[in-house]
Amino acid sequence: MAVLLAGCTAPEAGDRDAEQDSVIAGADSVDLEDELRSAVTQLQEDTGIRGGVVVTDETTGAAIGLDEDFPVRAASTSKVAVVMAWFRTVTEQGREAAEQDEQLISEALANSDNTATNALYTQLGATPEEQYRALLDVYELVGVEPDEQSQGWGESLVTAEDGMKLIRAVRNPPEWLGEDNARTMREAMGASQDGYDASQSFGVGVLARDEAVDNEVYLKNGWLAEEEGEWSVSSIGVVTGSSCDLSISITTFGAATSEEGMAATSAIAEPISQWCEAD
Numbered sequence: 001m002a003v004l005l006a007g008c009t010a011p012e013a014g015d016r017d018a019e020q021d022s023v024i025a026g027a028d029s030v031d032l033e034d035e036l037r038s039a040v041t042q043l044q045e046d047t048g049i050r051g052g053v054v055v056t057d058e059t060t061g062a063a064i065g066l067d068e069d070f071p072v073r074a075a076s077t078s079k080v081a082v083v084m085a086w087f088r089t090v091t092e093q094g095r096e097a098a099e100q101d102e103q104l105i106s107e108a109l110a111n112s113d114n115t116a117t118n119a120l121y122t123q124l125g126a127t128p129e130e131q132y133r134a135l136l137d138v139y140e141l142v143g144v145e146p147d148e149q150s151q152g153w154g155e156s157l158v159t160a161e162d163g164m165k166l167i168r169a170v171r172n173p174p175e176w177l178g179e180d181n182a183r184t185m186r187e188a189m190g191a192s193q194d195g196y197d198a199s200q201s202f203g204v205g206v207l208a209r210d211e212a213v214d215n216e217v218y219l220k221n222g223w224l225a226e227e228e229g230e231w232s233v234s235s236i237g238v239v240t241g242s243s244c245d246l247s248i249s250i251t252t253f254g255a256a257t258s259e260e261g262m263a264a265t266s267a268i269a270e271p272i273s274q275w276c277e278a279d
Contacts, residue, residue, distance in 0.1 A: 032064060032271065032272065032275045035271035035275065036053055036055070036064060036066055036268065036271050036272070037066055038271075039051075039270065039271050040052070040066050040067060040268060043252075043264055043268065047254075047255070047260070048254055049253070049254045049255050049261070050067065050252065050254050051066075051250070051251065051252045051264060051265075051267075051268050052067040052068050052069070052070055052072075052160040052251040052252075053065075053066050053068065053160055053250045053251075053268050054066075054068045054160045054161055054163070054164040054249045055246055055249075055272060056164065056168070056247045057244075057245065057246055058171075058246065058247060059245045065161065067160075068159060068160040068161045068249075068251075069160075069161055070253070071158065071159055072157065072159070072232035072234060072251045072252070072253045073154065073155060073156070073157065073158075073224040073226075074146065074154055074155070074156045074158045074222060075222030075224035075232055075233075075234060076112045076117075076222035076223070076224075077158070077163060077166070077220050077221070077222035077234050077235075077236050078135075078153045078156060079108050079109060079112065079153065079220060080109070080167070080170060080189075080220050080236070081135055081138050081166060082108065082117055082120055082121050082124075082135060082153045083105055083185055084142075084169070084170075084177055084185075085134045085135050085137070085138040086101075086105075086121075086123060087178070088134070088137075088176055088177065089123060089124050089125075091176070091178070091181075097184070101120075102184065105120070105184060105185070105188055106188045108188075109185060109188040109220060110188050110189065110190075110200070111197040111199075112200065112220075112221070112222075121153050132151055132152070135153060139156075139162075139166075141174065141176065142165045142166055142168075142169045142174070143165045144158065144162040144165050144166065146158055154222070154224060158234075159251065160249045160250060160251040162249075163234060163249030163250075163251065164236070164247060164248075164249040166249075167219075167220075167236040167237060167247055167248075168247050170182055170185050170189070170218075170238075171186075171247060186218045186238075187218075189218035189220055189237070190216070190217070190218045191205055191219060199221065200220070200221050202221060202263070202265055202266045202269075203221050203233075203235020203250055203262070203265040203266055203268075203269050204217065204219040204235045204236065204237030204238075204248050204269055205217070205219055205221065205237070205266075205269075206266050206269045206270060206273050207237075207239045207248075207272065208239075209273075214241045214243065215240065215241030215242075215243060215244065215276060216239070216241055217237060218238055219235060219237025219238070220235075220236055220237065221233075221234065221262075221265075222234045222235075223258045223261055225258070230253065230254050230255065231252075231253070231254075231255040231258055231260070231261040232251070232253050232261070233251075233253075233255060233258065233262055233264065234249075234250060234251045234252070235249075235250045235265050235269065236248065236249045236250070239272075239276060243276045243277065244275065244276040246272065246276070248269070248272060250265050250268050250269060252264045252268070
């Protein structure tokens with residue numbers, strides 16, 4: 001994205017409530033939390049980039065959260081919320097998605113196309129205020145409280161925990177979204193679909209690289225620079241299959257370039273990919 005924003009200051013690192021079950025152990029009793037903690041720590045020591053991650057094992061309900069509550073720009077991960085808000089709006093209006101609407105959804109989610117996203121976003125209300133309010137409503141419905149001082153679909157401050165709530169609403173849709181609409185989103189976000197953009201191959205996208213592993217992956221990535229030049233880069237997604245069944249949210253902040261931020265996000269995803277391949 002080309003928009004430059006004011007900088008944000010991240011709070012001190014913190015982990016999830018220690019009382020929460022966070023043991024996700026795979027083959028040979030590999031402790032994924034230990035592997036992720038090492039990756040996040042090494043990333044900051046080597047590059048100064050701060051990383052956060054939440055992983056939920058949908059089979060057991062166990063969850064891991066590491067530095068999951070520091071804020072980054074939502075950037076293009078908010079396109080997931082925009083599409084949700086669009087479906088909610090047209091449902092309330094009593095209409096269904098036309099072929100051209102489905103094309104916009106595919107371009108927004110599969111190719112991270114800003115023009116397509118704007119075309120959907122402007123249908124959320126008659127004024128910019130109404131459009132942003134419709135987006136905030138969806139965030140609030142899934143349990144996210146973004147920065148209400150921001151305007152537009154990519155500028156809000158969100159956390160890795162927020163990203164988890166958003167992607168799990170696509171996985172297990174609430175009634176107001178509906179399974180049919182959520183399926184349309186999952187298909188558009190699917191890493192194996194024709195025309196899927198290479199910009200979605202980092203972060204959670206690394207879990208789709210091994211065709212020998214029988215997993216289905218769908219995801220949305222986002223990246224955005226602050227005025228000072230530091231990048232927020234995030235990745236949210238789901239991997240399901242015979243080897244693992246996980247929902248994943250990764251955030252990073254502080255990279256000097258988008259490429260460095262994408263590599264950092266992939267570095268956090270790498271232990272998850274190895275865990276799935278080994279399971």
